[in-house]
Amino acid sequence: MSRQLVWGRLAFAGFAVAAGLALVGCSSTVSGTAQPAVDGTIDAVSVTSTPKPSSGKPTPSTSKPTTSKPGGSTDFDANVNDCVKLGGTTTNATIEKASCGSRESNYKVIAKAAKSSQCSSDADNYYAETINGIEQGALCLDIDWVVGGCMDVGGDDPKRIDCTGSSPSKGVKVVKIQQGADDVSVCGSGTGYVYDKRRFVVCVQEL
Numbered sequence: 275m276s277r278q279l280v281w282g283r284l285a286f287a288g289f290a291v292a293a294g295l296a297l298v299g300c301s302s303t304v305s306g307t308a309q310p311a312v313d314g315t316i317d318a319v320s321v322t323s324t325p326k327p328s329s330g331k332p333t334p335s336t337s338k339p340t341t342s343k344p345g346g347s348t349d350f351d352a353n354v355n356d357c358v359k360l361g362g363t364t365t366n367a368t369i370e371k372a373s374c375g376s377r378e379s380n381y382k383v384i385a386k387a388a389k390s391s392q393c394s395s396d397a398d399n400y401y402a403e404t405i406n407g408i409e410q411g412a413l414c415l416d417i418d419w420v421v422g423g424c425m426d427v428g429g430d431d432p433k434r435i436d437c438t439g440s441s442p443s444k445g446v447k448v449v450k451i452q453q454g455a456d457d458v459s460v461c462g463s464g465t466g467y468v469y470d471k472r473r474f475v476v477c478v479q480e481l
Contacts, residue, residue: 348403348411356383357418360401360431369401375420380432385414396471399431416469419476421448437481445481452477 350369352358357374360367360381372379387393390400393414402412417425417432424437428444437447452460456470461477468475 348401348413350401350403350413352383352386352413354383354385357381358383358401358413358415360399360415367401374418375423377434379418380425380434381415382418383413384416387412387414390414394471396469417476419448419451421450423448424481446478447481449477449479451475 352371355374357372357376357379358369358381359372359378360369362368370378374382381399384397385393388411389409390402390412393400393412397414398417399415400412401415402409404410417427418434419425420434424435424445424447426433426435426445435445446465449461449463452466452475454473455475456468456473458464458466458468458475458477460466460475463477463479465480466475466477
């Protein structure tokens with residue numbers, strides 16, 4: 275029996291500007307095939323990326339709201355609203371607990387589910403554990419945004435950075451988090467990350 279730790283970016287909410295322009299976010303689905311374990315080798319997992327609509331406007335959805343089911347479980351023990359440091363690769367993930375808002379923290383657990391496909395479609399990422407290609411449980415994750423804090427969102431995983439000093443390739447400072455909104459026009463800075471399914475916007479300034 276081979277246990278595998280995986281993660282895959284679900285959405286990373288569309289980055290939009292008030293004028294209607296937006297950078298394309300990525301949506302990934304991770305699928306595995308059940309294979310017999312061979313001396314502890316890792317099962318093959320394919321990651322397929324598809325563009326996410328990024329008009330900065332809400333997209334009508336015909337699907338029913340997703341609710342997390344408690345049936346899944348992971349060896350890594352974390353509760354909703356806990357923060358973590360997620361790293362590694364999509365097929366060999368590393369995860370450890372971190373204090374929310376700390377230098378180490380890059381994600382917050384927003385839900386627990388039996389499968390990653392049950393995470394909200396606008397969640398930023400997920401962490402799942404599989405056995406022979408079958409998911410045993412998943413943690414649904416959002417970036418650990420902190421108002422007044424800065425993040426480098428240019429790599430595979432976001433990293434907390436100092437707001438002063440050398441500018442990273444894609445550094446942003448969180449200005450405010452506006453609840454009950456699904457359009458970047460609520461941001462005085464003119465730029466933000468729209469979470470349209472759960473209706474909130476993280477307003478940022480580019481560094």
